[in-house]
Amino acid sequence: KAGVTQTPRYLIKTRGQQVTLSCSPISGHRSVSWYQQTPGQGLQFLFEYFSETQRNKGNFPGRFSGRQFSNSRSEMNVSTLELGDSALYLCASSLSSGTRANVLTFGAGSRLTVL
C-alpha cells in the first residue's frame, strides 16, 4: 500500500515568489492535513481538508492557502514568500471515520528554503 506522497521534496525560492506543494494521500484516506515544522516552533497546524472542503484552519496568515481535489489529492500554496516561511511542510492523511479516524500518517515532507 503506497504511503503519503509529497512533491517536490526540496525547493528553493526567493522572497516575494509563490510556491505550490502537492500531496497524494494513502488510497482510501479522505482527510488531508498540512503542518509546518520549524526548529523554533515545532509542528504547527496549517489546515485540514475533507471532501474538497477546508474543515479547520490554524493561525497562519492568508498567504497560506490550500485545496483538495475530488480524488483527495491536496495542494497548498504560499504566496509572497518571506524568509520565515523556510520550513519543512508536512502533509498527513487519515481515514474519515472509524476508530482510526484520528490517526495521521505523514508524508516525507517538502523542504522549502526561501532566500
Add this chain to the structure above:
Amino acid sequence: QKEVEQNSGPLSVPEGAIASLNCTYSDRVSQSFFWYRQYSGKSPELIMSIYSNGDKEDGRFTAQLNKASQYVSLLIRDSQPSDSATYLCAVNYRIIQGAQKLVFGQGTRLTINP
C-alpha cells in the same frame, strides 16, 4: 498555557534502561492521544495511540493516560541506541463535528547512550 507541553530535553538514558517521556495538555475534552517518533531528517511516524485512562503496552513501549490530570506519558523499556530520536506527543482537538486538529508538543529529544 500551551495546548500540549513537553520537556524539550535533551534526555539522555543509558542503553538497557527505561526512558520516560511526559506530556501535559490543556483541553479536558480531548479523547485521542498519540506518540510519534521523528528521526533527524525524517517525518514523524506513529508509535502509540491511547484513548482510555490507564496503560497500553506494545512491545517495549507503554503509553499511560490520566485524563483527570491531563497527562500522557511514554515509557520505553530496554532502551536501544536505535530509539534515539525526537518523540512528539500529539493530542486531538475537535473544533466542530467532524473537524479535527492534531496539536503537537515541541518534542523531547531522546539520546540512548551505548
